[in-house]
Amino acid sequence: MQEILETKVQLLQEEALLARGEAEQMALLADSEAQRCLALEREMVERMEECGGDVGRLVKQALADKDRVIEELTQQKHSLGLQVEELKNHDVDDRRVHTEMQVHQQRIRVTAA
Numbered sequence: 001m002q003e004i005l006e007t008k009v010q011l012l013q014e015e016a017l018l019a020r021g022e023a024e025q026m027a028l029l030a031d032s033e034a035q036r037c038l039a040l041e042r043e044m045v046e047r048m049e050e051c052g053g054d055v056g057r058l059v060k061q062a063l064a065d066k067d068r069v070i071e072e073l074t075q076q077k078h079s080l081g082l083q084v085e086e087l088k089n090h091d092v093d094d095r096r097v098h099t100e101m102q103v104h105q106q107r108i109r110v111t112a113a
Contacts, residue, residue: 048059
């Protein structure tokens with residue numbers, strides 16, 4: 001029994017080592033991707049400056065529009081979440097009223113009998 005446990009522990013340690021290696025590879029990949037994005041962003045800014053102020057203004061406006069749309073969608077999502085909660089509560093109230101009506105009807109039947 002002890003040998004089985006020791007073997008399992010060894011396997012788990014090997015899996016942990018492999019997982020650490022994969023995590024390090026993913027971290028390096030993420031870092032290199034971030035570096036690539038920064039380089040592309042710098043290149044884009046340089047080209048916008050070469051093209052003149054109009055392009056830069058258009059990009060800034062597009063970014064502002066994007067932020068505005070994101071904010072609107074976030075507010076809509078929040079509003080929809082509140083509506084869903086209200087409908088859930090309403091559904092619970094409807095079920096409660098229905099149950100109370102059934103109980104009341106049974107009481108009437110029992111009283112009439």
